[in-house]
Amino acid sequence: MFLELFGGVACLDFANTMDGRATAHPEELLHSYADLSAWSAYAGLIDAGTAARLAARGNEADLRDAVALREAIFEVFAAIGRKRAAPATALGVVQAHYAQAMTVAQLVPGDEYEWRFTGDDPGRASWPVAVSAVRLLAGGPLDRVKVCAAEAGCIGLFLDTSKNRSRRWCTMDGCGMDAKIQRQASRRQAARRT
Ligand SMILES: [Zn+2]
Numbered sequence: 001m002f003l004e005l006f007g008g009v010a011c012l013d014f015a016n017t018m019d020g021r022a023t024a025h026p027e028e029l030l031h032s033y034a035d036l037s038a039w040s041a042y043a044g045l046i047d048a049g050t051a052a053r054l055a056a057r058g059n060e061a062d063l064r065d066a067v068a069l070r071e072a073i074f075e076v077f078a079a080i081g082r083k084r085a086a087p088a089t090a091l092g093v094v095q096a097h098y099a100q101a102m103t104v105a106q107l108v109p110g111d112e113y114e115w116r117f118t119g120d121d122p123g124r125a126s127w128p129v130a131v132s133a134v135r136l137l138a139g140g141p142l143d144r145v146k147v148c149a150a151e152a153g154c155i156g157l158f159l160d161t162s163k164n165r166s167r168r169w170c171t172m173d174g175c176g177m178d179a180k181i182q183r184q185a186s187r188r189q190a191a192r193r194t
Contacts, residue, residue, distance in 0.1 A: 002029060002042050006170045008159035011133035012145070013043055014126070015074040015157050016170070022153030033058030033122065036066050040125040046117075050124070058122035066126040069097045073133050077157050081147040086137075098134045101127035150175035151182070 007013035017039060019027040030036050034055040041051035072093035076086040100123065105115040115131050117124045136142070141159075148156040148170040156170035169176035 002039055004171055004174075005043060006156065006158050008161055009132055009136055010043055010045060010129050011073050011136055012077060012157040012159060014039075014070050014129045014132075015077060017070060018074070019156070020152075020154055021074070022155045024153075030063065030067065030070075033060070033063040033125075036063055037122075037125045040128070045128040046124060050120075053120050054122055054125055057120055058125065062122035062125075065123070066129075068093060069126055069130060072097075073129070074157065076133070076137070077145050078147055078155065080142050081145045081157060094130060094133050094137070097126070097130040101130050105131070148175050150178060152178065 003016060003019060005013045007016055017029040019029060030039060037046070037051040037054040037058060040046045040054075041048050046054070072090040075090035076094060079086045101115070101117070104119070104121065104123075105117060105127070107113055108116045115128075117127050136145070136159075144160045144165065146158055146160045146167065148154040148158065149168040150170070152175070154170055154175050156175070158167070158170055160167040169179060
């Protein structure tokens with residue numbers, strides 16, 4: 001099944017569907033278009049009925065298209081999380097997906113006005129992600145975008161909404177726990193040496 005949504009915003013959660021990117025065993029969570037539409041429902045971007053209809057229509061090319069968006073989003077926000085400029089090529093890919101989404105989006109009232117998508121175009125599973133990415137890029141808070149600090153190379157992306165901006169790990173019971181165990185082990189080793 002899918003990971004806990006620790007990104008804090010749809011675009012970063014989507015980037016994290018390639019898990020453990022810099023570890024010895026990166027794990028692809030989207031193997032088919034059906035996986036993509038199921039993830040989109042899991043993330044609350046479409047409802048379950050829409051996910052099922054899209055899964056019946058989406059194909060390998062649609063999956064590749066969404067994965068290209070995901071990889072561009074990862075490149076852009078990993079750079080931002082490391083206080084570097086986002087690569088222009090990746091930004092261009094995000095922009096192109098956003099532009100495509102805007103050709104079919106409807107602006108509708110809610111608590112705030114929002115972009116809504118209807119119909120059964122397979123792009124619908126990932127259009128909200130492109131909207132989320134552009135919203136974060138244009139509206140921030142970019143200084144809260146972080147890369148998981150786990151030494152094993154998780155490099156999961158998340159929005160640090162903690163009050164003092166001190167969050168370092170994707171999840172406290174995942175990478176946060178690993179780091180804690182490592183710290184305790186090295187303290188014990190140090191204690192034995194003295
Ligand atoms: Zn992590």
